[in-house]
Amino acid sequence: MNTAEKLARYVLPTYSRFSVSPIRGEGTMLWDADGKRYLDFCSGLATCTLGHGDNALSRAIARQAGDLIHCCNLYQIDKQAELAECLVEECLGLQGRVFFSNSGAESNDGLVKLARRFGKERVGDGDESCHKIITFHQSFHGRTLGGIAATAQSKVKEGFDPLLPGFQHCPLNDLGSLASTIAPDTCAIMLEPIQGEGGIHLATPEFLRGVQDLCQQKDLLLLLDEVQCGLGRTGDMAGWRSIEPSLTPDAVSWAKGLGGGFPVGAFWVSDRLTSRDKPLFQLLGAGSHGSTFGGSPLACTAALAVLREVIDKNLPQRAIQHGQTIQTSVESWQHRAVTEIRGKGLLLGIGLRAAAFDAPENTPASIYLSTELAKAGLLAPPAGPDTVRLMPPLTVSEEEIQEALGIFKYTLDSICN
Numbered sequence: 001m002n003t004a005e006k007l008a009r010y011v012l013p014t015y016s017r018f019s020v021s022p023i024r025g026e027g028t029m030l031w032d033a034d035g036k037r038y039l040d041f042c043s044g045l046a047t048c049t050l051g052h053g054d055n056a057l058s059r060a061i062a063r064q065a066g067d068l069i070h071c072c073n074l075y076q077i078d079k080q081a082e083l084a085e086c087l088v089e090e091c092l093g094l095q096g097r098v099f100f101s102n103s104g105a106e107s108n109d110g111l112v113k114l115a116r117r118f119g120k121e122r123v124g125d126g127d128e129s130c131h132k133i134i135t136f137h138q139s140f141h142g143r144t145l146g147g148i149a150a151t152a153q154s155k156v157k158e159g160f161d162p163l164l165p166g167f168q169h170c171p172l173n174d175l176g177s178l179a180s181t182i183a184p185d186t187c188a189i190m191l192e193p194i195q196g197e198g199g200i201h202l203a204t205p206e207f208l209r210g211v212q213d214l215c216q217q218k219d220l221l222l223l224l225d226e227v228q229c230g231l232g233r234t235g236d237m238a239g240w241r242s243i244e245p246s247l248t249p250d251a252v253s254w255a256k257g258l259g260g261g262f263p264v265g266a267f268w269v270s271d272r273l274t275s276r277d278k279p280l281f282q283l284l285g286a287g288s289h290g291s292t293f294g295g296s297p298l299a300c301t302a303a304l305a306v307l308r309e310v311i312d313k314n315l316p317q318r319a320i321q322h323g324q325t326i327q328t329s330v331e332s333w334q335h336r337a338v339t340e341i342r343g344k345g346l347l348l349g350i351g352l353r354a355a356a357f358d359a360p361e362n363t364p365a366s367i368y369l370s371t372e373l374a375k376a377g378l379l380a381p382p383a384g385p386d387t388v389r390l391m392p393p394l395t396v397s398e399e400e401i402q403e404a405l406g407i408f409k410y411t412l413d414s415i416c417n
């Protein structure tokens, strides 16, 4: 049996996989067992921040693995303390506390628990309920029971009810609809400043400011899911600042890019005071939340190596420049198969005109194009039926970008009708 056959035989069929089987990587490149080379503009779904085989990252992991892989949270973990300090002081510059998890969905579950505690505290001993969280159409917040309840896409919820109650969904960038959905039982608003899986849709600066105003007026938590857009990819360590620098969230979740491919997630909670004069982070006190693996010495060492390199080499600035190069090139094609290019930095989505593709029946344009791009040596993952994403490592070179754009243009020209 080859890899595809073994996966089909032994692994749950929850993913439809492309026929690409990488076994080795270096920088932006991946190779399969036959020596076929791919430019990786998927980066493990915006995860391999420093590309593949990065020396500083792999050496840090190897060294730490020899010293201490795991030590649970009953003890003081030096690397965890260092990583939390770096996230608070260097990445955000906003005072608060960090909790470490192992994935994006877990981090978001933590935000949901924070919001529930916040709502309980707001209403006090009365019997009113205040637990509802508003999220936005086409969002993606993960695959746990909390994550799918928060996600406003019916395909992730299908067949799993009864779902975790307490979520309401509004259209993104529609302040009127949001304002009219907020009720006395609303405790929080949660959003991705740039929606990733839903197709690279950006919240507008006006919308973000409006959300912040509503949260202040109605005493709601402003929760940002920066699992995909955070920590440098969009041009700022705080992803939302690449859209609206004045925003001050109450809590932020991370995962994907944080470990450069090593699984690690986190969320930050502000130390601002609640209406009952308690620092927000104290709503999750001793015994209220936990994770056996979260914040292990090995995971934190990996994340520290990633953040050091992202910050010290000013990779967010490079992401902005590379992103502009890509946007300008794609726009200059004026290709009939392309409706637009959206995004910030190196979190980009190319909108496709389905009618321009002779895709096989039941195959969305995005899947068809991603498949053909992979055959031509470029990995660019779909996001929804009519968007293909470009999200290379932040270390990508100008030459690699030109090569990828060449493959993209050539493939569009050869498969479009």
Ligand SMILES: *Cc1c(COP(=O)(O)O)cnc(C)c1O
Binding pocket: 102, 103, 104, 105, 106, 108, 140, 141, 142, 143, 192, 196, 197, 225, 226, 227, 228, 229, 255, 256
């Ligand atoms: C990927 C993603 C998640 C889920 O992260 P996992 O690590 O897969 O659990 C949550 N939110 C956003 C915005 C994501 O892009």
